[in-house]
Amino acid sequence: MDKTLDLHAEHPDLRRRDFLKSAAQLTAAVSATALPGFSMARSPDQTIKIGFIVPLSGIRASFGASTNFSIDFVRKYLKDGIEIAGKKYDVEIIVKDNQSSPSRSLQVGNELILNDKPDIILVSDAEGATAIANLADARGIPQVSCGGPWQGWVAQRHYDPKKGFPFTFHFFWGADELGRTYASLWDNLPTNKKVGTLYADDDGGRAMSDPQHGFPPAFKAAGYEVIDTGLFQLNTDDFSTQIARFKAAGVEIVAGHTFENHLATFWNQAMQAGFRPKICTIAAGLLFPTSVSNLGSHGNGMSTEVWWTPTFPFKSSLTGQSAQQIADAYTAATGNQWTQPLGYDHALLEVGIAALKASGNPKNATAVRDAIARMTLDTVVGKVDFQHSPLKNIGVTHIVAGQWQKADAGKFKFDLKVVGNSSNPAVPLSGKLEPLAFG
Template identity: 50%
Template sequence: MSADLFPAASGALTRRQLVIGGGAAALAGVPALAHAQSKTIKIGYLTTLSGVRANFGEADPWSLERVRAALKDGLTIGGTTYKVEIVVRDTQSDANRGATMSSELLLREKVDLLLVQDSDAALAAGQLCDVNGVPMVSTMGPWQAITFGRGSTPQKGFPFSFHFFWGADDVLKNFFGMWEPLKVERTLGTLYIDNGPGHAFADPATGIPGGAKQRGYKETNGGFFKIATDDFSNQVSSFKAARANIVSGFAYANHFATFWKQAQQAGYRPEVVTMAASFLFPSAVESLGAAGNGMSTEVWWTPNFPFKSSLTGQSAKALAADWEATTGKQWTQPIGYGHALFEVGIAALKNATNPKDKKAVRDALANLQLDSVVGRIDFKGSPIKSVAVTPMVAGQWRKTKAGSKFPYELVITHNSTAKQIPVEDELKLLSQLKAA
């Protein structure tokens, strides 16, 4: 897979991007960070608690409370017991602020390990960690965005920064695999946000267009749209004219809600809607009302994943049930990955010969093989250096029975890239669900 998969992000970050908010000191030749040996391990946690991506960090305060409880007696490593301090910073869903907060955690707080939940912030944070010799782990973004976005290759990797998540190629395999058995004409309408991930899904060779051509689909490409766009009439009219049975691409929930409203008003009713990023959260489906029934999506994690936490011993089902019981809200996919991020960090510290030696922690990460609440995380055996590819599947949101706690549930409908995760039902056409 080439760097062209993420053309908007390909190439290393510029000097200006890296030095934002304190990174200049790193580029100016500041030596690897060092401070007096102590019996406190300081972990930095960079996340999105506010801004447009705040839903990705919604569960973080809840998760951190449980992680801190699990670490209340500290970590005993090599006969020494260390207190664990977690320092949290909010990127506010802004890449520039993410760079500033990364610099603050490294240069001011002098953390021993940095964990990054915001994949946008991971670009600058990773370069700062590599320059300063601080181990870092990031997640919640296709691995190609990190590897190629920072100008690296699967063979090269990075000195101190690591990432675990699935790849954009896994999403496409699941999308097309899910559509394969459907008895509908292979006509496809696509639209994409004009950003890095959007360009990845729109890539003529490795994205949806390439997959469509290879599999005999006739694609009507609605092109790229800006994040501020609120008019999709051109895409709707072209899809309707082409009688596109399937709608796909990459769009955030607010974009799709606008597109779908305009499609319904125009009398355009495709049989399948499978949009990347649009339906990760139940709130996005609920916002569509009855029209949310049958929307399909990539699936990172559900309570039905057959995995358990290495940190607390909870199964995926138990973790989700704990969230729902204490918050009254339906589980969301980032709960699993936010928890797994700490599983990886704690496991690396435990496996290091000395958790205060940053190179030792880096080496422990490079050799880590861990069964987590999101599945196997294997850096040691990965063909992609500095990356562990985690399992993902595809699923469909279905309306629940009357009297259920929540209006929709996510049903796993395809698992070609992760056979260990059981399929719960086949994908159904929107017209089938409407008639039921």
């Protein structure tokens, strides 16, 4: 939590009196200078409030690294408000850091719902969305989320695909599709088809390791033998047991779901132990440029899923920008290489604002909820379709496979090339899978 210097911390009554006095003086000053008929701000019923929950800190902070750029950009885009059914509304976006913690997600979700009273809640973190989904449903607040396989979002919520949920929605790809995408990618290189898997013990890891709907059935159906080491705790810093099993089994492919710190630790220990697989394809832990740079010379050739890249042939329904233009704008503003959540953050805002517009009355929660349920929207990540989905309240998007390869030119060391598009042929290939090279 942020720490703020408070000179009156030991005297709460004095602090409260000073605050009330200052507030009264400010109100009087504003009243004295205001012109007749001039309003300092629109009334609450003329301001749309969008709550946005994101992991700006904690273990998933990399997933929120580009979020402030996306939100600031949309704030500027909507600075003059939006018109809905002939009425003009200001738009306020209230950002809450869930610190990569489900308990913190619940806390900030409560703060939003009880204090800020948002008209819609957007969550770019699937695990955080799961933590507050029941609260949003109970309070009748429309919520849309992304940022994790849809199986993880429903796993602990007694989901019935025919009934769905009252007010909560999610759009993202599925762990089953990811497993098929990985297997299709590996078919491009000769291996002994032995895959060693490791999974972080969180919603994403549990979804991907699921024996019925995750990676295992997809890998086995494609003819790969799975050496499964199960789930590891998020505070794990010793992977010697997993590495020993992989070496003993003759594993040539490593796959699974980890975060950046886990992958760096695992890979360093693998190198020290003399374990040299031909392919390493990791969900989450290899999404970002920092994921690869953390590995130094061993980063070249790492592979992962691709949620979104500048080469996606889609445009923003909100601004009309192409994927490439959004990525270029991010780099120009921050000096940083684009990241995959950049596209989904933008798409999440697209979906939220489109629902508010389509509702006809953004202050009516049921109308906003119904607008989401009937939505079919072309976004910068592709089509988000709740209306025609066989899974109620879920819009299934699609992915491709990528490999980090040394950049041909430019300021950044590695580029994420699209090297497999079996699940999403609309996205063009930009390279081919190469075996890992060990210097």
